[in-house]
Amino acid sequence: MRQFTETAVLSGIVREALGAGADVVGVDRLRGGSKKGVYRVHVRGSRAASVIVYSWAEGENFWPAAEGADAVHPFAPASGLVPFLAAQRTLERIGVRVPGLVLADDSRRRHPADVAVVEDIAGPTLEAFLRTDPVRASDALGELAAMLDVMYQQRSRHYGRVDVLERGDKASGDSCEQVVFERALEDLAEAAERDPRIGSAAAPLRDRLQELAARVAPRTEYRLIHGELGPDHVLLDAHGHPVLIDIEGLMFFDAEWEHVFLQLRFGERYPALSRPGLDPARLDLFMLAMRLSLVAGPLRILDGDFPHRSLMQGIADHNAREALALLAR
Structure with missing residues (x-):
């Protein structure tokens, strides 16, 4: 059975990002992601009422594994913290608005996958x-x-x-x-x-x-x-x-x-x-x-x-x- 990122793990990641005083009061898994999990985490005790957590765990990726895939092909699956951070840096450098980065973690200490915490944008799509x-x-x-x-x-x-x-x-x-x-x-x-x-x-x-x-x-x-x-x-x-x-x-x-x-x-x-x-x-x-x-x-x-x-x-x-x-x- 497919395993998504657990609330306890998300809570630990968010407290690391926002400080020990941040208290997680709710988690919503957002629809739409097919390569990564996207979670809105609601918090108390922080300036931010909520943040978004990206999880690039294997269980969050619905695409079949491509055996022998060429990693440097322009259309190779772009997934993970490395392409995300490179894109984030590039767009911020030229002044194109993207959600602000709060935390990037590839240590696998709390979760066996790359994760990032970013600003929760208030408006709709x-x-x-x-x-x-x-x-x-x-x-x-x-x-x-x-x-x-x-x-x-x-x-x-x-x-x-x-x-x-x-x-x-x-x-x-x-x-x-x-x-x-x-x-x-x-x-x-x-x-x-x-x-x-x-x-x-x-x-x-x-x-x-x-x-x-x-x-x-x-x-x-x-x-x-x-x-x-x-x-x-x-x-x-x-x-x-x-x-x-x-x-x-x-x-x-x-x-x-x-x-x-x-x-x-x-x-x-x-x-x-x-x-x-x-x-x-x-x-x-x-x-x-x-x-x-x-x-x-x-x-x-x-x-x-x-x-x-x-x-x-x-x-x-x-x-x-x-x-x-x-x-x-």
């Missing part, structure tokens, strides 16, 4: 705000666009996750477009085995990927991107300002990869985040690759005991239809 208060959400979208501009101004001659580059390693592959193309072929093969609709169109989808990849011209400079920036990965603070979360995948890569995900997740609100200068050929390749990833990935996690099964199945079904629709364009 931007996703919820777009539904409940679309007028004020427009201001937050404008601020988010400005944050993305700051991130995209950060440039590198090398692509890869920031923790990989920080330690002097080189990411796998020869170019972003090659990495995306090869991963798309893998996702296509996996999706074809799991979804009959994709299976029946595997050959034309493969041909289409090859055609789109051939149109992409070389590039030698990369921008800083979040990597999975949906409106559920943006919190709003007490003043309505955006705060980025789930930052472990932060990397230097083609900005177009970020923008196809923004298009999918923000829908009709995407124009507020769009920027000039994006390469249409990359956008076309990356969009089909992203659709196939969002078929293979959700179906893969359903091999395990991920609890929100209808959600993942719905994501896979929707993106299978959209991937097939791209063949007609």
Whole structure:
């Protein structure tokens, strides 16, 4: 049976972070995390009424183990304290708002996994705000666009996750477009085995990927991107300002990869985040690759005991239809 982080362990971690006078009075395990546990811990005797605890314990990760995974691949699972802290440092250095770090602990003294305690942001997700208060959400979208501009101004001659580059390693592959193309072929093969609709169109989808990849011209400079920036990965603070979360995948890569995900997740609100200068050929390749990833990935996690099964199945079904629709364009 899957084991989540126990309240007694969380209490010890929070007292270490906030001081012995902090008294834990409640714990909520927050929905949404698939690679780490996210807990809101309510306290008395501290200036903070609550904090968030991240736990990267094995029992918190719902994704099947990837045997022989390439740890420096840009799309390798980004999980743990090392990528989190590298992303935290990078974003704080350039002035992009993330929850403040209270404690980072990889000692395994209290808990057999990496943990971090961070500021609890008071507001809702931007996703919820777009539904409940679309007028004020427009201001937050404008601020988010400005944050993305700051991130995209950060440039590198090398692509890869920031923790990989920080330690002097080189990411796998020869170019972003090659990495995306090869991963798309893998996702296509996996999706074809799991979804009959994709299976029946595997050959034309493969041909289409090859055609789109051939149109992409070389590039030698990369921008800083979040990597999975949906409106559920943006919190709003007490003043309505955006705060980025789930930052472990932060990397230097083609900005177009970020923008196809923004298009999918923000829908009709995407124009507020769009920027000039994006390469249409990359956008076309990356969009089909992203659709196939969002078929293979959700179906893969359903091999395990991920609890929100209808959600993942719905994501896979929707993106299978959209991937097939791209063949007609």
